[in-house]
Amino acid sequence: MKGFEFDFLKITITDVVDVVLVAVLIYYVYNLIRNTLAVNLLLGMFIVLILWFVVDSLKMELLSTIINKFMNVGIIALLIIFQPEIRRFLLLIGKNAFLQKNKAWWGYLFGRKDIERNNLARIKPIIDACKSMKKTRTGALIVIVKFYDEQFFANSCEAVNARISKRLLEAIFQKNSPLHDGAVVISENKIKSASCILPLTDNDQLPPQFGLRHRAGIGVSETTDAVAVIVSEETGEISYAKQGRVRMNVSFGELEKLLNKDF
Incomplete structure (x- = not known):
């Protein structure tokens, strides 16, 4: 698709849509975890990730091995830790939230009072x-x-x-x-x-x-x-x-x- 070309990058319509979808995803995730313990859990995992890069760059073999083992099961750990948030997110998708909003518009146009x-x-x-x-x-x-x-x-x-x-x-x-x-x-x-x-x-x-x-x-x-x-x-x-x-x-x-x- 055609886009805008600059000296150092090229922006296409696909890139814009990609950024917008990521922004929407981040917004919904933020709404799901706001004012919950998930925020503290994310902060803790971010600190562990920074520590992992630090010990790896300093060649601290023992601590790096321990954190590597922890990171190897990171996906499973995420599923367990964020199970309530993931459940709510999937419910949001499964119930077709956007379709529900469209139904509300149809109700507004046809028989909202009823x-x-x-x-x-x-x-x-x-x-x-x-x-x-x-x-x-x-x-x-x-x-x-x-x-x-x-x-x-x-x-x-x-x-x-x-x-x-x-x-x-x-x-x-x-x-x-x-x-x-x-x-x-x-x-x-x-x-x-x-x-x-x-x-x-x-x-x-x-x-x-x-x-x-x-x-x-x-x-x-x-x-x-x-x-x-x-x-x-x-x-x-x-x-x-x-x-x-x-x-x-x-x-x-x-x-x-x-x-x-x-x-």
């Missing part, structure tokens, strides 16, 4: 339940996933498979309920399961007032495509977790917008 009306009907029971639990300071963890992973959730949850309703959510999270200790998982417009034990986040930068409920909500949003609505038992404050990041003190208007966007 789509928003249907979404509001689905999320209204969740918002109403959160309002009630905020008043009574009832702790709650509501996890919403687009694709229900049977293997991930079935082993640690009680199956419910019921229609989403305000009263059912309130009943589940009542302190005397046998299902209140854990998370409710919503998918495919149904309450799929309750009393779910979820993985906790390893993020050590969270506010000290965050307990197990908040850490579980953030943790599941790190490893899956889920979003989590958390009602604090101590303050009644509502938090919203997505992709390992959390928004605190969310108003009901903000909650409606977030759920309408992500549901």
